[in-house]
Amino acid sequence: MSLSTVPDLYGSMVFNNDVMRERLPKDAYKALTKTIETGKEIDASIADIVANAMKDWAIEKGATHYTHWFQPLSGVTAEKHESFINPVGSCKVVMDFSGKELIRGEGDASSFPSGGLRATFEARGYTAWDPGSYAFVKDKTLYIPTAFCSYTGEALDTKTPLLRSMDLINEQALRILRLFGDTQTQRVATTVGAEQEYFLINKDYYSKRMDLRFCGKTLFGAPAPKGQELEDHYFGPLKTNVAAFMAELDTELWKLGINAKTEHNEAAPSQHELAPIYATLNLAVDQNLLTMEYIRKVAERHGMTALLTEKPFAGVNGSGKHNNWSLSTDLGKNLLSPGKTPAENKQFLLILSAVIRAVDQYQDLLRLSVASADNDDRLGSNEAPPAVVSVFIGDELEDIVESIVGGKEYHGNKRTEMNLHVQTVPTFTRDTTDRNRTSPFAFTGNKFEFRMVGSAQNIAMPNIVLNTAVAEVFKDFADQLESAKNFDTALNSLIRDTLAAHRRIVFNGNGYSDEWIAEAERRGLCNYPTTVDVIPALTASKNIRLFTSTGVMSETELRSRESILYEIYSKTINVEAQTMIQMASREILPAVENYIRTLADTAKAKKDAFGEGFNCALEQDLIDRLCTLQYKAYRALESLKAAEAKAVGTGEKLAVYYKEKVLPAMRALRVPVDQLETIMPEDLWPFPTYGDLMHK
Ligand code: ADP
Numbered sequence: 243m244s245l246s247t248v249p250d251l252y253g254s255m256v257f258n259n260d261v262m263r264e265r266l267p268k269d270a271y272k273a274l275t276k277t278i279e280t281g282k283e284i285d286a287s288i289a290d291i292v293a294n295a296m297k298d299w300a301i302e303k304g305a306t307h308y309t310h311w312f313q314p315l316s317g318v319t320a321e322k323h324e325s326f327i328n329p330v331g332s333c334k335v336v337m338d339f340s341g342k343e344l345i346r347g348e349g350d351a352s353s354f355p356s357g358g359l360r361a362t363f364e365a366r367g368y369t370a371w372d373p374g375s376y377a378f379v380k381d382k383t384l385y386i387p388t389a390f391c392s393y394t395g396e397a398l399d400t401k402t403p404l405l406r407s408m409d410l411i412n413e414q415a416l417r418i419l420r421l422f423g424d425t426q427t428q429r430v431a432t433t434v435g436a437e438q439e440y441f442l443i444n445k446d447y448y449s450k451r452m453d454l455r456f457c458g459k460t461l462f463g464a465p466a467p468k469g470q471e472l473e474d475h476y477f478g479p480l481k482t483n484v485a486a487f488m489a490e491l492d493t494e495l496w497k498l499g500i501n502a503k504t505e506h507n508e509a510a511p512s513q514h515e516l517a518p519i520y521a522t523l524n525l526a527v528d529q530n531l532l533t534m535e536y537i538r539k540v541a542e543r544h545g546m547t548a549l550l551t552e553k554p555f556a557g558v559n560g561s562g563k564h565n566n567w568s569l570s571t572d573l574g575k576n577l578l579s580p581g582k583t584p585a586e587n588k589q590f591l592l593i594l595s596a597v598i599r600a601v602d603q604y605q606d607l608l609r610l611s612v613a614s615a616d617n618d619d620r621l622g623s624n625e626a627p628p629a630v631v632s633v634f635i636g637d638e639l640e641d642i643v644e645s646i647v648g649g650k651e652y653h654g655n656k657r658t659e660m661n662l663h664v665q666t667v668p669t670f671t672r673d674t675t676d677r678n679r680t681s682p683f684a685f686t687g688n689k690f691e692f693r694m695v696g697s698a699q700n701i702a703m704p705n706i707v708l709n710t711a712v713a714e715v716f717k718d719f720a721d722q723l724e725s726a727k728n729f730d731t732a733l734n735s736l737i738r739d740t741l742a743a744h745r746r747i748v749f750n751g752n753g754y755s756d757e758w759i760a761e762a763e764r765r766g767l768c769n770y771p772t773t774v775d776v777i778p779a780l781t782a783s784k785n786i787r788l789f790t791s792t793g794v795m796s797e798t799e800l801r802s803r804e805s806i807l808y809e810i811y812s813k814t815i816n817v818e819a820q821t822m823i824q825m826a827s828r829e830i831l832p833a834v835e836n837y838i839r840t841l842a843d844t845a846k847a848k849k850d851a852f853g854e855g856f857n858c859a860l861e862q863d864l865i866d867r868l869c870t871l872q873y874k875a876y877r878a879l880e881s882l883k884a885a886e887a888k889a890v891g892t893g894e895k896l897a898v899y900y901k902e903k904v905l906p907a908m909r910a911l912r913v914p915v916d917q918l919e920t921i922m923p924e925d926l927w928p929f930p931t932y933g934d935l936m937h938k
């Protein structure tokens with residue numbers, strides 16, 4: 243592909259605004275954009291026109307089918323393809339697609355997780371078109387992004403509450419803007435850029451490991467002689483096959499209108515990152531899901547397998563998704579932009595204090611929004627953010643906050659020139675905040691970067707929580723300020739009181755240190771090391787109140803999500819435990835047995851050849867060590883089997899059991915097996931090692 247084709251290629255498979263303008267009659271285009279901008283319902287006759295135009299366009303792009311594409315609570319996307327074919331008479335067909343088919347899909351929803359929202363006999367589920375997310379063509383199919391709900395109208399997906407939270411924050415942010423005299427802005431949208439981390443490994447090696455195939459991560463594995471300690475992979479030159487993969491990935495994503503922008507090597511060997519240019523939240527969610535799908539697909543074409551799981555390898559960095567979150571107006575203003583003099587920018591300070599309060603009040607929900615068994619392995623280890631939520635705001639804002647809370651005048655503006663004292667290098671302005679890689683929630687200039695999100699997760703839930711929590715604070719602020727006698731006085735005290743009450747969540751230091759965990763406890767911040775610890779937060783009364791009072795989720799929807807979280811957690815650990823049992827009993831122990839036999843045969847051969855007194859201490863010693871470890875592994879395997887056999891019940895009880903009994907038994911099995919790996923010959927070890935996976 244020559245570069246001159248990129249603009250032609252870009253978005254060529256998306257039914258985007260330009261295509262709509264070109265293909266729709268003026269009235270229909272106007273009505274549709276109004277729906278997209280204001281969220282108003284679309285007229286049935288317009289829907290017919292849009293559907294027809296979409297179908298003609300999609301057929302030109304090679305499509306024969308269409309599908310409603312949705313995001314059930316299983317965490318992956320779902321689709322059911324229907325062809326456009328419609329028989330006329332007995333031997334002819336026409337390609338048809340009606341407004342009704344565009345707007346609404348109906349089908350059996352009983353196999354998707356509903357957390358008790360729906361019994362199997364009440365199987366009907368509906369998908370409903372989200373006109374705000376662009377339809378696109380891929381694999382000869384027109385994809386229509388939709389929301390998914392039960393027959394009784396409860397959301398069975400992540401998109402529905404996401405859209406509700408976007409409407410909510412729009413409504414409340416507009417109230418804040420009006421207070422500052424802004425009469426022009428019509429809509430405030432959440433913008434999100436999700437940086438995506440992943441590993442690429444050789445496909446043949448992948449297929450030789452049961453743990454990778456079933457769990458997407460290694461469950462055994464001794465450290466390779468070299469890990470990431472030399473820090474030579476981060477931003478390093480790309481290997482040829484990785485560069486070819488990235489080039490093709492970019493092309494595929496660009497066709498779908500996804501702004502893949504930055505790609506580089508990450509900290510761990512064979513770890514990489516892709517950052518897109520940010521988009522409006524609902525699009526950003528769809529695009530991130532497609533990005534993950536294409537990372538996997540394109541890797542296959544290049545003889546590699548992409549691992550998106552949060553912690554595929556012990557001892558090196560895991561993968562996360564940095565969720566960059568901000569608020570932008572339809573006039574292009576970023577509400578989190580502090581401007582040149584943040585200390586005087588009261589609107590910014592009010593919004594900043596709203597975010598700080600929201601994060602403080604709903605730390606538990608933010609932690610919950612990224613909770614999964616796999617992300618538990620990552621949070622708090624190897625440079626991943628800790629499980630404790632805190633906010634990094636940088637030195638300049640910290641000083642401003644200090645002066646506001648202390649009632650002192652703010653003097654400094656720390657913007658300084660950077661001079662490298664090399665004549666040819668121009669001086670430039672230093673950023674006012676340094677980067678803080680250890681903060682789970684960092685202000686990075688004009689956006690907040692939420693770094694706890696796991697690499698495989700759908701980014702909807704963290705953004706639902708952020709939008710809802712911040713909108714609730716906006717609502718409270720607007721209520722107070724709209725009725726204030728003196729706006730300026732009320733505004734100043736509101737900012738001061740809010741910052742004073744919630745500054746405990748602000749932490750600019752090293753989030754990886756043990757001292758911080760102790761300090762966080764002194765400050766009364768939440769610490770939920772595991773998913774099971776934090777799931778109950780979803781239905782804590784303050785959180786039910788938050789979601790129900792704002793209309794983002796009903797109590798029934800929350801309770802269903804709670805039970806799905808428990809269910810998925812238990813199932814994940816169960817699959818891992820079963821995989822370990824299979825690997826240990828069918829591959830590892832027999833391999834060790836083989837080696838012991840070989841050593842014994844060797845010793846015997848030596849004695850036969852050179853006499854009974856010949857020195858076979860090497861074989862004896864090795865056999866002794868192998869037998870000891872083999873027996874330890876065997877005992878640990880039996881304990882794990884016993885723990886698995888007793889895993890009964892459902893919901894919280896079962897999840898707690900998996901965490902407290904099964905997980906420790908899994909860890910105990912791993913220890914002797916990893917030790918065995920280091921003394922077994924390479925050709926007798928039954929699967930590729932960390933060295934093979936990460937360094938070949
Ligand atoms: P950094 O290197 O500090 O993380 P970048 O400019 O590279 O900052 O941005 C990282 C990610 O943040 C990108 O995906 C980018 O699109 C996204 N981003 C930048 N500005 C915004 C914004 N206003 N809203 C949401 N995301 C943003």
Ligand code: MG
Pocket residue numbers: 437564691
């Ligand atoms: Mg970043």
